[in-house]
Amino acid sequence: MNNALQKPVLTIRDLRLAFGDRRHQTPVLHGISLHIQPGEKVALVGESGSGKSVTARLAMGLLQDSKRTHVSGSIWFDGIDAAKGGPEIARRRGNRVAMIFQDPTSALNPTFKIRGQFRDVLRSGDRSISKDEADRRAEAALAEVSIPDPKRALDSYAFQLSGGMNQRVMIAMSLANRPQLLIADEPGTALDVTVQAQTLNLMHELTEKTGTSVLLISHNLGVVREFADRVYVIYRGRIVEHGTTAQLFNDPRHPYTRALLAAIPKISGGGLPDLPERSPEFENPLITHEGCGEPAEALS
């Protein structure tokens, strides 16, 4: 990890978020900082409600339009500050940054065939693309994710395809415009485990090939260990531990990370350890492993 030489793809600095009106605000994020290098796969791990999904949505500029969200801090991506939301980041969605969702079947529109939606995905990369050209590229993209009959898949509705197929379609859509950054929000959590593993491998393989950086949002430590180069652990809106995957899994230092790792069921038995749901220890300050600091001059 040579942070000094490369310019990160995504740099989040002291990101704070609160929901609510002016008088009653519920803070959700308390100053998140993280960065992703080109080609790097970074995981953001935490339990439900820890703020990992909203972080991803803020990075895409999807929440900022609402009057009820209050954002401060910065999200540097592709030369702009995405924390402000607005048309600058909107223009980059679908082509510079793309997203994969929890349940691929419900993330595809049930009243339009895949073909029409794929065309619109490709249009966000190239506004003037012709229908024939779009269809040709869509077929190629579907072939790339090992869909046996791309033409038939394009002429199907999402509900006619299996969950695994839809996930492949989603992956093909997300990478079709060769984005710099792919945000995967608990990808395939709604799928069964073998299909989930297959599609994660596929995603891993393709992003390696295209050099796309990945921000993986997950609560599944097994997936994170397989997939990510570096891990941020998030707890109640704060990053509590940050290190490479090996450092974090071999030498968890923060009490919350230890509790999280202890919660993985083991085949050797013994049942789940008795873990507290909350503990003042979990709020301990951030622990950063050796060589993993936030790049200092990336604020530019």
Added chain:
Amino acid sequence: MSNILRSLLHRLGAALIVMIGISMLIFAIARVMPGDPARIALGPNATAEQVAALRLERHLDASLPVQYWEFVKSLATGDLGKSLYTNRPVTTDIAQFLPATLELVFVSGILMVLIGLPLGILSAHFRGRFPDHVGRLISLLGVCTPAFVWGVILQLVFGYFWGWFPIEGRLLEGTPIPPGPTGFYLIDMAMAGNGAGFLDALHHLILPALALAMSGLGQTARLTRSNMNEVYDRPYVEMARAYGFPARRIATRYAFRPALIPTLTILGLEFAAMLGNAFLVEKVFGWPGLSRYGVEVILRKDLDAIVGTVLVIAAAFLIVNIIVDILVNVINPRIRLAAGRA
């Protein structure tokens, strides 16, 4: 395609059963209403013998089942009986008045869709902002103000104060009534190549059609708005945003079509309800339509005419519903494809 045909046949069969039920019901209801139809028809000066003769002629002394059997027998030959009041065959009366009502209702339905749906889309697209407030105000006023009040308001403002539109009738005095064949003046004028007549008919149609459309229009806008707001929270709309689909395209396609499916069913009911509501509007605008005829014959206890009018309106209601069902099937791929498998 064959599954759509099959579901059409299925629905037609169901509609036939409904029609039989309605005919029995209205037949019985018309006859248990107080008052002697023969006496009402002949007036207070008629003698008892004349009344008795008319009752005999119309089988009014027979039992209900026998009367119904007579009615069904003549219905099979396309005869709906004779109006006691106009003394003409009921089918002739209906053929005269029905086209005016249908023309009014169709144009209202078109206005309802063409104004209501975009209003709902705008409200949902600009949720919580100015266009949404305006859209909601219009639709709320539309829903909560009765059609005849709208009729009077529109007449006052656009007919009387500003004089933009005529207040009464289907054509200007002196404009020759088009010879046919449909009885829809817009179509007849167009077919006769009479441009001035067409504009005249349209000119007369707009105010009553708008008055009749307002409540359905408001309902349509409200439903479209709420269904679309629900759809906006679905993952596939978030996906559309996350992939940079233009907001306008999301509003008019990706959020609109899923929201249209539940809206369309209600829209069909609103459209059918216009057939009944048309009476008030026809009254206000002096529109010579079937709804007005229907109420007049009920007040006169004109048995055959009541039954005939109700049956025709019921048939129109059922036809509209069948059309809406088919449209829903066409729009919703899930139903369309499931019907193919069944």
